[in-house]
Amino acid sequence: MSKILRINMTDQSHEWEDLPEEWKTLAGRAFTSTVVAEEVDPTCHPLRKNNKFVISPGLLAGTPAPSSGRLSVGAKSPLTGGIKEANAGGLTATRLGKLGIRGIIIEGRPPEDDDNWYSIFISKDKVEIKETNDYAGMGLYDLIDKIWNDYDNRPGIIGCGVAGQREHLNSGIFGNNIENSDPGRYAGRGGLGAVLGSKRVIAVISDDSGCNSPEPEDEDVFREGRGKLATALNDHPVTGRLKDEDGQPYGGLKNYGTNVLQNIINEAGGLPVRNFAKGQWDGAAKVSGEAVHELVDETNEKFGDEAEGKYGHPCHPGCIMACSNVVPSSETGKAIVSPLEYESAWGLGSNLEIDNLEHVAELNRLCNDLGLDTIETANAIAMFMEAGKIDFGDGEAAIELLKQAYDPDSAEGALICSGAKVAGEALGVERIPVVKGQSLPAYDPRAIRGIGVTYATSTMGADHTSGYTIAAEILGIKGEVTDPREIEKADLSRTFQATTAYIDSSGYCVFIAFAILDDDDGFAGMTETVNGFLGTEVDVTDYGMHVLEIEREFNKKAGFTKEDDRLPEFFYDEELPPHNVTFDVPDEELDAVHK
Known part of the structure; x- marks a missing residue:
C-alpha cells in the first residue's frame, strides 16, 4: 500500500498517511497538482508558510x-x-517508488x-529531519559530493542551491x-527551488536499501505492455x-541527445536567435548535438581512459532512450557539465549568439x-545583452556576469537570479x-504556431514540455508533418x-511520445503498463484533461484570466526572419484550447 509522508517544518515533525x-x-x-489545488490557498504568498512543496514519483517509479x-x-x-509542476530524472523517483512513497508534502516553515x-x-527504517547548517551556501557540486560520500547505498538526492x-x-x-554526485538533473522551471528554500530545507535524501520493486496488480498486462513499449522505443529512429x-x-537521442534539435529547428527557421530577433543562425551547428558528439569522440581518442565525455547517457535508471551526455573539455578530456540539453545549448548558445561550445557548457x-x-x-542574460550591458556573442562576458550570482550583494547577480x-523590466528592455x-523556451512561436x-x-507559463507539438509540426507523426505555420492549432495543443x-x-x-505516436503497439504498451500496474483501466485523454482542469481552476482562483493566455506583443508585431512571419493565431483560437 502506497503511503504519503507529511513533513511539517514549523516543528520538524512528520507523519505517515495512507x-x-x-x-x-x-x-x-x-x-502534486491535486495536493496543491486542495491544500494551498491560490492567493497565498508562495514563499510564506501557507504554500506547500510536494514531491511525487510517477505511478511506475521503481518498476x-x-x-x-x-x-x-x-x-x-x-x-x-500560479500552479506549477516540474519534473526531472535522477535517482529519487526510483528510490521513493521502491520505498512505497506516493508523495511527500512539506508544509509550514520554521x-x-x-x-x-x-x-x-x-x-x-526511519525519517530524519536534521540540522545541516554546514550545507548552506555551498556550490552544488561540492554539496552533492559531500552528501554522496556521507551516505551509503547511492542515495537519491534532490534539493535547492x-x-x-x-x-x-x-x-x-x-x-x-x-x-x-553530479547535480545534473533539474526540475528547473517555475522557481520551485525558492519554495523549498523558504521551508529552510536544502536537501531530501532517499535510500531504498532492503526494498523491492512495487508489484503490479495485473502482472500479465503489465509485462505485455512493457514489452510492446520497449520494442517501440528501441525500433524508433528518434528514441x-x-x-x-x-x-x-x-x-536518435542516444547519439546526439536532445540537442539534435539545434540544427533541425534552425533549418526550419524557428530557432530563436539574439533574443528572439531571428529564426536562423550560422553558428547553430557549433553548439549542436552533432558538435557534442564530435567533441566526445575526439577527446575519447585523444585522452583514452582518462576522457570523461560520453553520449547515450541515461538520466534515470531503466531509461532506454539515454538522451543525456557528458560534455568534455577539449584541453583535458575531463567533464565540464552533464548534461547539455537542447534548451540549455540553445538558450546559452544560439539565443545569445555564443558559438563556443565550451563557453556554453561552462x-x-x-x-x-x-x-x-x-x-x-x-x-535573463539576453536582457543584459539587449540592454547593451554586454555584447551578444561574448561568451566570456556572459560567464563573468553569471558568476555575479554567487555574490549575495551583487545587483547584477540578483537580477539574473x-x-x-x-x-x-529593471534594465528597461521592451x-x-x-x-x-x-521565459519562452527554444522554439519561436512565429515559425511554429x-x-x-x-x-x-x-497552466505553467511558457513551457514547451506542457504540450510538445514539435513532435507533429517538425518531426512528424506516422510520416506526416502538420504545417507549422497553420494557425488552427487549438485541438493539436489541447491533445498534446x-x-x-x-x-x-x-x-x-x-x-x-515520438515512439507511441508513430507506433500503435507502442501507445498500447504505454497504457497497458499503467493499467496493469493499477489493476484498472485509465483513459489517457480523460486523465490528462482532469489534471489540466484542476490546474486551470487553481490559476483562475489565483487571479488569472484568458488575457493571461497570450504571447508578448512583439511576437504579433515583429516579423521573424528568414520566413518573415508573425504570430497571427487569433485570440479565439487560443481561447478554444480550454473551452
Whole structure:
C-alpha cells in the first residue's frame, strides 16, 4: 500500500498517511497538482508558510517499465503566481517508488527565530529531519559530493542551491545523476527551488536499501505492455539507437541527445536567435548535438581512459532512450557539465549568439552549481545583452556576469537570479519573452504556431514540455508533418497538453511520445503498463484533461484570466526572419484550447 509522508517544518515533525482510495490513480504531476489545488490557498504568498512543496514519483517509479523514472515536484510558483509542476530524472523517483512513497508534502516553515537549515533523510527504517547548517551556501557540486560520500547505498538526492536558499525566483530543484554526485538533473522551471528554500530545507535524501520493486496488480498486462513499449522505443529512429547501411549512427537521442534539435529547428527557421530577433543562425551547428558528439569522440581518442565525455547517457535508471551526455573539455578530456540539453545549448548558445561550445557548457555548469534554471537564466542574460550591458556573442562576458550570482550583494547577480521578466523590466528592455512571468523556451512561436499556442495557454507559463507539438509540426507523426505555420492549432495543443499531463503522472519521459505516436503497439504498451500496474483501466485523454482542469481552476482562483493566455506583443508585431512571419493565431483560437 502506497503511503504519503507529511513533513511539517514549523516543528520538524512528520507523519505517515495512507493513500486515500480516491487518490489511487494519482502520482507524479496528477498528485502534486491535486495536493496543491486542495491544500494551498491560490492567493497565498508562495514563499510564506501557507504554500506547500510536494514531491511525487510517477505511478511506475521503481518498476521495470522502460524510461519511467521521472520525478515531479509542485507548489504555487513564485515566478508565475500560479500552479506549477516540474519534473526531472535522477535517482529519487526510483528510490521513493521502491520505498512505497506516493508523495511527500512539506508544509509550514520554521519560526522566525529559527535560522537553521535542515535536510530530510528517508529510508525504510526511519525519517530524519536534521540540522545541516554546514550545507548552506555551498556550490552544488561540492554539496552533492559531500552528501554522496556521507551516505551509503547511492542515495537519491534532490534539493535547492544557493539561489533557492536566497528565495530567488529563478531557482530550480536539482537531482543527482544516476552514477555519481553530479547535480545534473533539474526540475528547473517555475522557481520551485525558492519554495523549498523558504521551508529552510536544502536537501531530501532517499535510500531504498532492503526494498523491492512495487508489484503490479495485473502482472500479465503489465509485462505485455512493457514489452510492446520497449520494442517501440528501441525500433524508433528518434528514441532508438540505429545505424545506416554503412554502420554509421543516424538521428536518435542516444547519439546526439536532445540537442539534435539545434540544427533541425534552425533549418526550419524557428530557432530563436539574439533574443528572439531571428529564426536562423550560422553558428547553430557549433553548439549542436552533432558538435557534442564530435567533441566526445575526439577527446575519447585523444585522452583514452582518462576522457570523461560520453553520449547515450541515461538520466534515470531503466531509461532506454539515454538522451543525456557528458560534455568534455577539449584541453583535458575531463567533464565540464552533464548534461547539455537542447534548451540549455540553445538558450546559452544560439539565443545569445555564443558559438563556443565550451563557453556554453561552462555557463550550464555555473547554472547547475548555483541551482538556476538554464532557460530562465539564458533569457535573463539576453536582457543584459539587449540592454547593451554586454555584447551578444561574448561568451566570456556572459560567464563573468553569471558568476555575479554567487555574490549575495551583487545587483547584477540578483537580477539574473530573478529571471527574465524582472531583469528585463529593471534594465528597461521592451522585448521580454515571457508568458505568465516565465521565459519562452527554444522554439519561436512565429515559425511554429502550435508550440506558441502551448506557450500561451499552458497552466505553467511558457513551457514547451506542457504540450510538445514539435513532435507533429517538425518531426512528424506516422510520416506526416502538420504545417507549422497553420494557425488552427487549438485541438493539436489541447491533445498534446492532455497526453503530456498523463505521461507526467505515469513517470514516463515525455520523449516516449515520438515512439507511441508513430507506433500503435507502442501507445498500447504505454497504457497497458499503467493499467496493469493499477489493476484498472485509465483513459489517457480523460486523465490528462482532469489534471489540466484542476490546474486551470487553481490559476483562475489565483487571479488569472484568458488575457493571461497570450504571447508578448512583439511576437504579433515583429516579423521573424528568414520566413518573415508573425504570430497571427487569433485570440479565439487560443481561447478554444480550454473551452
